[in-house]
Every structure is written in C-alpha cells, then in structure tokens.
Amino acid sequence: MQKLHQEISVRTLKAGITLLQVSLKKGSFRLSADGEFFSGVHLLTGRVGSGKTSLGELLTGIITPDSGSIIQENCRRVMLLQDTSYHVSTITVREEAASWHGDEKRIIALSGLFGKEETDIFALSRGELKRLELAAILTGRYDLIVLDEPYAGLDKDARKWVNRIIAGCNNKVIILISHDITSLPPVDFLWEMDNGTLTCIGKVPECLIGWSRAPPLIRFLLNNGSYPKGLARLDLEEAVCRIHA
C-alpha cells in the first residue's frame, strides 16, 4: 500500500505537456503540432523560419493556438527564455539575482559573479548577464522550461557550463530549441519542426538512425557505422574516435 502511494506521488510530481491537434496561423505561415513532452530534455531542431519559436511560445502560453488543446500536467511554474527577452529590473547584481525569488547566493556563485554582487548590472558583459539569467532559470523551481537558442552569445566554456546545469535538472520538462548540435547536454527526446509541422523523431539515441534530416556530423557518423550513444558533445567525440581507431 505504501509502495503504491509512493508511486502515485512520484507520478503526480512529474511534469508533462500534451499538444492535441494544435494549429496556429501567422500571416501565410501555418503551424500544426501533436505530441507529448514528458520530464526530460527535449531537443527541437528545424530550419530557420520553420516555426520553432512559435512552438515555444505556444508551449509556454505566450500565445494561444487558433484551434486544438494544450494540456499542462503539473506545470505550475513555466519559463521561456528568448534571446531578446531579458528585462533588467534592478541596479546591482545582488538585487537582480534576488529578483528571481530563488537562491540568490547560489545564482551568483553559479553564474561566476561571486565578488561582483554590488556591480552595476549594466556593467556586466552580455555573456555574464546571460549566465546570470540562465543560472536563475535553471536553478529555479520551474516545471517547464523552454530555452530558445540559449547558446547565442555564449563562448565554448559557457556552453559547457549551461549543459552541466541542464544535466543536473530532474523532474522538469526542458525544451531546448537549438540549431547548434555540437554543444548539447544529454538529450532524451528529439523533435523536428519542418515547415510548420512538428514531428517527434523519438528517444535518443535509438531514434538517431531514423533521423532523415540529421545534420552532416550525425550523418557522417551513421554512414561510417559509428552510432553515437547520445547527442552530448562527449558522445559525438567518442563516436568520431571510434571511426579513427
């Protein structure tokens, strides 16, 4: 009985979001989407203008579909990061970190801004500001996080840092919209947006073999019989080394 209770508690804590026959029209562009996003890291890829940003906005409720349903389960706290969206509301780094209502000290330490607490927020570099924002989002108590091109403006080390934090996030739905597949955290599910139509490619790494629009690096690996164990950078490097071994 106790085990059953525990199982129910764990299940009810898991966040998820379901799209049922969702459609959206923006001028001549049409988006249609069906699918379920469970806890874990989801990578959404697709060409420029294919509708990824619109899907992120639909998932987080920034815009509503023209028809269909979006059902959120245990997604009480939802966050969307867009490259252009950061709004500074305070003066110092400490105040800005505190404005996120999370663990202010942890946010400052994680973002590498220890010692800069009283610095004017406008004196930070673009990269530092982005790290502060990402640290606040990824350590915050969000159930659903959509990161639209989170690597934009970040250097190699900062990208690795983002991936380490994402890898440590549990029980959240994290949807990563990125055209850059060379610097990713461990990804659980792969999705593709093609000319407004959302397709679930499947669970990583099993689905990689059937990824018809796989980027050149993945295609090269598969064509050489070296199947990556995942999409994280280390997995890709390991697969490349297997070819040359």
Ligand SMILES: Nc1ncnc2c1ncn2[C@@H]1O[C@H](COP(=O)(O)OP(=O)(O)OP(=O)(O)O)[C@@H](O)[C@H]1O
């Ligand atoms: N307000 C609007 N009115 C008309 N068309 C729009 C509007 N906003 C976006 N679009 C069109 O909708 C399509 C999808 O845009 P969206 O930004 O979702 O794509 P995307 O895949 O995120 O592209 P990108 O990678 O460039 O951000 C594009 O063809 C875009 O031109």
